[in-house]
Amino acid sequence: MSSLPASLVDELSALLGDGWLTGASERAAHGNDNSRRSALPDAVAVPSTREQVVAIVRACRAHRVPIVARGAGTSSTGAVLPTAGGVVVSFDRMNRILDIRAGDRCVVVEPGVLNGDLQRALAPHGLFWPPDPASAELCTVGGNLACNAGGPHTVKYGATRDNVLGLSAVTGSGELIRCGSATTKDATGYDLTHLIVGSEGTLALIVEATLKLAPLPPQRASLRALYLDVASAAAAVSRIMAQPVTPAMLEFMDAACIRLARDVGGADIPDAGALLMIEADGDAATLPHAVAVLAHAARGAGLLSLDTAPDEIASEKLWAARKALSPALRSIAPGKINEDVVVPVTRIPDLVDGIQALAREFDLRIVAFGHAGNGNLHANILFDPDDTSQDARAQAALPRLFALTLALGGTLSGEHGIGLAKRDFMVHAFDPATLAAMRAVKAAFDPDGVLNPGKVLP
Numbered sequence: 001m002s003s004l005p006a007s008l009v010d011e012l013s014a015l016l017g018d019g020w021l022t023g024a025s026e027r028a029a030h031g032n033d034n035s036r037r038s039a040l041p042d043a044v045a046v047p048s049t050r051e052q053v054v055a056i057v058r059a060c061r062a063h064r065v066p067i068v069a070r071g072a073g074t075s076s077t078g079a080v081l082p083t084a085g086g087v088v089v090s091f092d093r094m095n096r097i098l099d100i101r102a103g104d105r106c107v108v109v110e111p112g113v114l115n116g117d118l119q120r121a122l123a124p125h126g127l128f129w130p131p132d133p134a135s136a137e138l139c140t141v142g143g144n145l146a147c148n149a150g151g152p153h154t155v156k157y158g159a160t161r162d163n164v165l166g167l168s169a170v171t172g173s174g175e176l177i178r179c180g181s182a183t184t185k186d187a188t189g190y191d192l193t194h195l196i197v198g199s200e201g202t203l204a205l206i207v208e209a210t211l212k213l214a215p216l217p218p219q220r221a222s223l224r225a226l227y228l229d230v231a232s233a234a235a236a237v238s239r240i241m242a243q244p245v246t247p248a249m250l251e252f253m254d255a256a257c258i259r260l261a262r263d264v265g266g267a268d269i270p271d272a273g274a275l276l277m278i279e280a281d282g283d284a285a286t287l288p289h290a291v292a293v294l295a296h297a298a299r300g301a302g303l304l305s306l307d308t309a310p311d312e313i314a315s316e317k318l319w320a321a322r323k324a325l326s327p328a329l330r331s332i333a334p335g336k337i338n339e340d341v342v343v344p345v346t347r348i349p350d351l352v353d354g355i356q357a358l359a360r361e362f363d364l365r366i367v368a369f370g371h372a373g374n375g376n377l378h379a380n381i382l383f384d385p386d387d388t389s390q391d392a393r394a395q396a397a398l399p400r401l402f403a404l405t406l407a408l409g410g411t412l413s414g415e416h417g418i419g420l421a422k423r424d425f426m427v428h429a430f431d432p433a434t435l436a437a438m439r440a441v442k443a444a445f446d447p448d449g450v451l452n453p454g455k456v457l458p
């Protein structure tokens with residue numbers, strides 16, 4: 001039974017018609033995410049216009065009812081779970097691509113458009129939007145904006161925050177604000193656009209975004225480098241990032257992930273201590289040089305083999321196997337915790353050594369793969385959730401992984417966000433004065449604390 005005030009239900013059902021959902025199955029379908037946790041909302045609102053979003057926020061605020069924005073629910077941190085009940089706002093019906101402006105290298109979209117659909121619409125214009133999370137076919141641009149999503153091409157093109165020019169959003173006060181513009185330079189006052197990106201629905205609900213686009217590179221080439229051990233691969237990552245040709249992708253897999261990519265993902269890779277996938281992009285004139293420079297940097301102590309993918313299909317196949325790692329790990333270890341810690345690139349060897357030490361100390365399997373060019377590794381703690389001792393050891397290892405990351409000058413999250421999962425570790429990442437500044441920002445945008453309560457800030 002819904003515990004919403006009757007007058008709120010009357011107002012929102014009249015406003016939204018068939019966009020007001022209260023059935024048990026509809027509520028359940030909007031109460032989970034990829035963190036494998038769940039929480040039931042009291043109702044689901046599916047607005048079609050920004051005016052409806054304004055009306056929903058104002059009505060909920062008047063009754064102090066929580067509001068949780070939701071794209072496709074692919075968050076792995078519990079960020080979209082309505083843990084305090086209330087109304088989930090689904091952006092399913094606000095999924096239009098409004099204006100592709102090739103000459104301005106930008107596109108205006110509604111938040112519910114799928115990342116993959118946007119890329120397909122942009123390709124005929126010779127453009128793409130750089131954020132490319134592994135879930136691109138499933139996740140929405142609004143969700144990408146909310147958690148500052150990344151992906152493999154972030155090393156060259158930046159994450160979501162680097163590729164947004166402007167936003168229209170509804171604050172927790174129910175005010176529609178517009179920040180940024182369709183320009184690539186802007187020195188006008190406080191930068192609210194980039195504050196809202198990554199705020200996980202705690203400051204405002206995004207109703208429109210002007211995204212910065214990049215020209216689709218005419219050609220790509222990829223290299224696969226196998227190394228004797230992680231230290232040799234990590235040294236190569238530092239060499240690659242220290243020279244002037246920025247790789248379009250620089251992905252890492254440890255020995256366990258190589259075996260999994262072969263056995264589950266069908267990739268044709270021999271055993272090795274570590275692997276790097278290195279991609280270059282450019283045109284016919286520049287690409288051969290870029291590949292030669294990157295190959296030179298990849299060579300060094302511990303290199304076992306360095307192969308150029310024979311064609312685009314071969315490199316797509318390797319990337320498909322890499323993308324399949326996260327679901328494959330879940331199938332062998334249903335209780336896995338996939339972290340996305342980041343360290344300065346030159347500290348990757350210390351991070352990997354530290355992870356291996358934690359695995360020994362807590363008697364756990366921890367495997368790692370990820371976006372080495374950004375120092376952003378997915379450390380996956382594998383365990384059987386039905387084994388209470390393993391579960392307890394995994395939970396105990398987690399704060400130690402974060403402490404290690406912070407000690408190396410890193411951050412808790414590179415692309416998945418904080419949500420619920422990492423909220424209580426924010427006190428270790430920030431001092432009290434910094435957290436107080438964040439809380440003051442939250443209060444300015446959302447004075448009654450109705451937007452996604454309990455997330456991000458401890």
Ligand SMILES: O=C(O)CC[C@@H](O)C(=O)O
Nearest residue numbers: 076134323326327338378
């Ligand atoms: O499933 C996940 O947790 C996301 C993993 C994703 O960030 C990746 O790089 O494969």
Ligand SMILES: [Zn+2]
Nearest residue numbers: 151370378415
């Ligand atoms: Zn990732």
